[in-house]
Amino acid sequence: MKTLIEVLEDARRQRVAVGHFNFSELAAFKAIVAAARTVGVPVMVGVSEGERGFVGVRRAADLVRSVREEFGMPIFLNADHTHSIVKAEEAARAGFDEIIFDASALPFEQNIAETRKAVEAIKSINPTIIVEGEIGYIGTSSEILEKTPEHISAHTTPAEARQFVEATRVDVLAPAVGNMHGLLQSMVRHEAEKRLDLGRIAELAQAGGIFMTLHGGSGTNDADFQQAIRSGMTIVHVNTELRLAWRRAVEAALKASDEVTTYKLLEPAVATVGEVVAARLRLFNFM
């Protein structure tokens, strides 16, 4: 079984990206696992601090380990957007494969200082854990938004990226390049799409040589996704699209009958979330 760093190296060499999808319950988790097995590619699953609060840190780690062992599949667990060193250490001890330490709300110099501390704390627990740092505010919530959040930061410059990576020693960088967490109402209605700063992504890739992650992928233009991946994005996060599919499927199942058998109400969500994940995995892997 390959490690996460080997899977990322393979993806970079092949100029494809590893899809990263969040879960907080079994229907989405099952959907992600099934889609990755069907498409036949590695996959990352993530739990934010809120999602970890619901699933349980150890439960998330044990679920992923259980699937990895049963199916022998390359599935990796990420502690998405971790804002404190205590929470990062908890995930490290539970056996997470990656931890995103996100101090991007702080001024740049403080972000560097905090992220550096987090890298040291995490690597001292397990040096093989991949640590990702984030520059620039791209919104916080994987929700449906009326309008673009305020204070979205300017796009990350190559100089910032270089300084941040050298000073913090993160393994992976999440830059601000036109991406944004959540989906606008207009995107839900398919009247708009997110567009990426493809020129900047190429500059960052050339400047750093570090792995990069595209957060907030939901609702992004397909061609932009693929160009960003060709230019150097090795991990792509999608969350809100799955949440929306889950909500719609469960809502429809509840309306359709008086069924009380819980898993029968959730089966349609497994199907529709699975379709979203499979389509994204195919796009990210140029299949």
Place this chain on the structure above:
Amino acid sequence: MKTLIEVLEDARRQRVAVGHFNFSELAAFKAIVAAARTVGVPVMVGVSEGERGFVGVRRAADLVRSVREEFGMPIFLNADHTHSIVKAEEAARAGFDEIIFDASALPFEQNIAETRKAVEAIKSINPTIIVEGEIGYIGTSSEILEKTPEHISAHTTPAEARQFVEATRVDVLAPAVGNMHGLLQSMVRHEAEKRLDLGRIAELAQAGGIFMTLHGGSGTNDADFQQAIRSGMTIVHVNTELRLAWRRAVEAALKASDEVTTYKLLEPAVATVGEVVAARLRLFNFM
């Protein structure tokens, strides 16, 4: 940590019952775990063949193991209503604590023959697994029903119980004593309650000396529950009440807002299912 057989022996000595609750996703699972920890009593969780199909046999076993190890709590996993030896063996290998082999739809002699085979197959994999057998048809589905299912069998007699237990060597017996799977519409409206054949339960307890389980507990009269437990019921199953609470809570959460964050839509279900479980655990433990 006590084993399931030790927990059942304690319960019989104290004349209380261990509550058994089904789950097929994380909200109910979390609710059951939290309620048992709050009330401070052992608990059993069960997955029927359908529920196992959704959760995954190994996933169910790993989830329960994860909770047991993290909290050091006496939680035990049951393969509820297992209809084939293949499925029984799968659960045995995955590490389930109890397996209910249910051939009760067959004529009595065939039920005995099949259950005997299942006991041998399960014990040859792991002799410490508790095996339960079932006499008499009490309905099959933990759903909301318009009327009592047809062909509900006559109540199990002490002679049948003795013959069944001696011939099959099951550890636990599930008799038909007025109980029934599911809930009638009238019970959902709180216009009716299930009543148990308390005289027969006492006779069965005196005749056999074996552990007995009361299935289909949802909607049962409180005094009947406690009298049945005092007379010799050591495990009590409740499922439909939890499913109904889950459905109502998720339906209300979806109606209340356009929230798409999955775990936020499920949090009310954890709360209301947890209230049902805690109330049942207190009743079954005379607290």
